Amino acid sequence: MRLAMSRDSTTDRVGLCVSCEHARSIQSARGSTFWLCEASKSDSRLRKYPQLPVRQCVAYRADAEKQHG
Ligand code: SF4
Secondary structure, three states, rough: OOHHHHHHHHHHHHHHHEEEOOOOEEEEOOOOOOEEEEHOOOOOOOOOOOOEEEEOOOOOOOOOOHHHH
């Protein structure tokens, strides 16, 4: 139950990147989590570090493992 609540909270805060195959989460030494968009390397419409939460994205691709993992 606690885990589910935490996941929902992250989804609310981050948006689509949570379940996108292009997203990489990076933990800083101070404990903050940054979300990096790998698709931004080849798509100039995207930011390397998207402004969160991402509610709509032209390059979103659902990652089955992230959605169920
Ligand atoms: S493609 Fe969009 S949804 Fe996916 S990681 Fe990049 S910004 Fe987030």
